[in-house]
Amino acid sequence: MGATNVTFATGATSGEGLVTRVERTPTGAIVVVDTTPFHPVDHTWPDQPGDAGVLSSNGQQVAVTEAVMAAVSDTGDFAVGIDIPVKRGAEGWTWLVGHRLDGEAPSWLVEGAAVRLEVDAVRRSGLSRGHTACHLASLALDLAVADLWRKDPGADALGNPDFESRANQTSCIQEDGSVDQYRLGKSLRKAGFDTEGFAASLADRESQINAQLATWVASGADSRIEVDGPTIVDRRRWHCDLPEREAVILCGGTHVSSLAEFAQISVALDLSDPQLLVMTTTVDRVAV
Numbered sequence: 001m002g003a004t005n006v007t008f009a010t011g012a013t014s015g016e017g018l019v020t021r022v023e024r025t026p027t028g029a030i031v032v033v034d035t036t037p038f039h040p041v042d043h044t045w046p047d048q049p050g051d052a053g054v055l056s057s058n059g060q061q062v063a064v065t066e067a068v069m070a071a072v073s074d075t076g077d078f079a080v081g082i083d084i085p086v087k088r089g090a091e092g093w094t095w096l097v098g099h100r101l102d103g104e105a106p107s108w109l110v111e112g113a114a115v116r117l118e119v120d121a122v123r124r125s126g127l128s129r130g131h132t133a134c135h136l137a138s139l140a141l142d143l144a145v146a147d148l149w150r151k152d153p154g155a156d157a158l159g160n161p162d163f164e165s166r167a168n169q170t171s172c173i174q175e176d177g178s179v180d181q182y183r184l185g186k187s188l189r190k191a192g193f194d195t196e197g198f199a200a201s202l203a204d205r206e207s208q209i210n211a212q213l214a215t216w217v218a219s220g221a222d223s224r225i226e227v228d229g230p231t232i233v234d235r236r237r238w239h240c241d242l243p244e245r246e247a248v249i250l251c252g253g254t255h256v257s258s259l260a261e262f263a264q265i266s267v268a269l270d271l272s273d274p275q276l277l278v279m280t281t282t283v284d285r286v287a288v
């Protein structure tokens with residue numbers, strides 16, 4: 001049995017596959033299928049929640065509560081999510097997408113069964129908008145604080161000083177939004193970032209980010225995912241044809257196909273704790 005093939009990078013939300021494994025776990029059965037449109041939550045950087053949906057066969061169906069990463073070692077150990085003891089893609093392990101059920105697998109859902117996989121497409125598109133908006137907001141944040149660096153921190157996907165990769169500590173993507181936390185501690189100051197200047201001009205920075213996001217949304221730029229290969233562990237990159245230049249970011253998540261899907265993206269910056277910047281991004285979608 002090889003690594004799971006995944007089709008979500010093209011925007012797919014349904015497909016057919018063969019069940020290759022059904023594992024019982026204390027939190028519900030995990031079903032592995034050879035090919036899936038389900039996007040799993042990553043076990044090392046869990047920014048985007050896994051897809052939910054339905055598996056069905058011959059008129060019978062069962063709900064998938066969340067798609068997760070799973071892996072089986074060359075010696076036969078099967079592990080799921082945060083219990084996987086190695087980094088994604090590590091040698092000696094076969095990498096799988098697990099479909100977590102609420103309870104035991106029904107009797108028809110066995111190894112070798114042909115199944116139809118259907119992702120909750122409404123939830124998926126909300127998460128895709130949230131994820132694309134999250135990347136755009138962080139690029140706009142990098143740009144809005146570019147003048148506050150006294151040393152070169154390296155360049156982001158648009159060539160601006162890379163605040164995001166220096167300071168971001170968690171990213172939590174939701175349907176139509178995200179929350180990002182940035183550590184503004186001693187090490188960032190040592191790296192040359194003017195945290196006092198930032199705190200003193202927070203409202204201006206927030207306005208700059210929102211103005212930039214409005215410009216990008218108005219561009220209606222194409223957005224897509226490119227992959228190195230078909231399996232869950234092949235690298236994937238988000239590409240977005242912004243007016244300045246094409247932005248390319250290594251990313252395992254799902255995304256919109258065009259910025260025309262947004263009516264507005266806006267952020268709110270919170271520095272209640274002077275050591276922790278919280279950026280909350282909110283999406284208004286275009287009415288359909």
Ligand SMILES: [Zn+2]
Binds near residue numbers: 135252253
């Ligand atoms: Zn991403």
